[in-house]
Amino acid sequence: MKTAIVTGGAGFIGSHLVDRLVSERMFVVVLDNLCTGSWDNLAHHSEQHVKRVLCNVSDPWPSEDLPTSANLVVHLASPASPIHYRRLAIETLLVNSEGTKNALDAARRYGARFILASTSEAYGDPAVSPQPETYWGHVNPIGPRSCYDESKRFAEALTMEYIRQYDIDARILRFFNCYGPRMQSEDGRVVPNFVRQALSGQPLTIYGNGEQTRSFCYVSDEVEAIWGAATIDGLQGEVINVGNPQERTILNFAEVVADVGGVPLEIESQPLPPDDPTNRCPDITKARKLLCWEPKVGLRDGLEETFAFFRQKAY
Ligand code: UDP
Numbered sequence: 001m002k003t004a005i006v007t008g009g010a011g012f013i014g015s016h017l018v019d020r021l022v023s024e025r026m027f028v029v030v031l032d033n034l035c036t037g038s039w040d041n042l043a044h045h046s047e048q049h050v051k052r053v054l055c056n057v058s059d060p061w062p063s064e065d066l067p068t069s070a071n072l073v074v075h076l077a078s079p080a081s082p083i084h085y086r087r088l089a090i091e092t093l094l095v096n097s098e099g100t101k102n103a104l105d106a107a108r109r110y111g112a113r114f115i116l117a118s119t120s121e122a123y124g125d126p127a128v129s130p131q132p133e134t135y136w137g138h139v140n141p142i143g144p145r146s147c148y149d150e151s152k153r154f155a156e157a158l159t160m161e162y163i164r165q166y167d168i169d170a171r172i173l174r175f176f177n178c179y180g181p182r183m184q185s186e187d188g189r190v191v192p193n194f195v196r197q198a199l200s201g202q203p204l205t206i207y208g209n210g211e212q213t214r215s216f217c218y219v220s221d222e223v224e225a226i227w228g229a230a231t232i233d234g235l236q237g238e239v240i241n242v243g244n245p246q247e248r249t250i251l252n253f254a255e256v257v258a259d260v261g262g263v264p265l266e267i268e269s270q271p272l273p274p275d276d277p278t279n280r281c282p283d284i285t286k287a288r289k290l291l292c293w294e295p296k297v298g299l300r301d302g303l304e305e306t307f308a309f310f311r312q313k314a315y
Contacts, residue, residue, distance in 0.1 A: 176243025
């Protein structure tokens with residue numbers, strides 16, 4: 001049986017990835033400090049398939065809890081919601097620097113394939129649209145989002161250096177906005193906020209004028225791309241955007257959420273957070289070519305699933 005180590009495997013994307021790895025008959029070791037994740041997300045897995053290790057991946061990894069061999073290391077651990085990475089700013093900087101180094105060192109020791117979960121935030125507030133991987137970005141290095149943006153950029157630089165110096169088989173995925181079941185209701189990102197607000201009869205909070213754009217990728221599509229990056233040979237050193245290229249304004253997104261939720265659209269305007277990117281849309285030409293991948297789940301279908309999950313949680 002093949003073994004994978006997933007940092008952040010108790011989180012939103014991580015736990016869906018763990019489901020996929022287990023369904024592919026892998027044994028999965030999850031390292032997580034539960035700062036934004038929960039073991040509840042893995043409750044349906046037995047210890048025979050998923051080993052849970054409570055630790056901060058920025059600290060030295062507990063060798064007694066690690067497997068003797070591993071084929072794959074996926075480094076997903078990091079707060080990803082703006083309110084969480086603001087609250088945990090230094091922890092975020094560390095998990096993407098020290099934590100990435102620990103994950104790379106583990107991959108090197110095991111001779112394992114390595115996947116870095118990077119982000120569209122590496123492009124900052126982009127001056128080109130859609131964003132291809134060749135775009136270097138437009139990032140405020142000292143602003144309130146820099147703890148996330150710059151540490152992910154550091155993580156990418158470190159990963160590339162491990163490839164150059166140690167020849168490890170690493171790939172970098174830049175995730176754009178992702179959504180679906182198991183997002184925390186208090187996560188603060190636009191999808192859980194709007195869905196929770198629609199379910200509880202509150203107005204949807206739009207920051208700024210709502211003309212800023214995002215592109216929303218359903219979590220099962222995202223996991224399919226990670227699986228491709230884990231299994232396809234010959235991708236060493238490749239940096240690949242993973243996201244849904246259907247770009248829409250936040251105002252339009254609010255309309256779709258209200259419609260799918262079956263509620264009239266009511267809006268409450270709130271101030272735009274500083275450095276909130278004005279636009280974001282992935283160029284996925286490379287993912288199409290190298291991963292034979294593109295998103296399959298439409299926004300309305302993905303939102304139906306997300307509403308169903310949040311309804312179960314009784315909002
Ligand atoms: N946003 C909003 N209302 C909310 C939460 C977010 O209008 O209740 C906006 C936010 O300003 C941003 C977009 O929605 O322009 C996406 O925000 P999110 O926090 O989900 O992720 P980001 O893409 O900014 O990392």
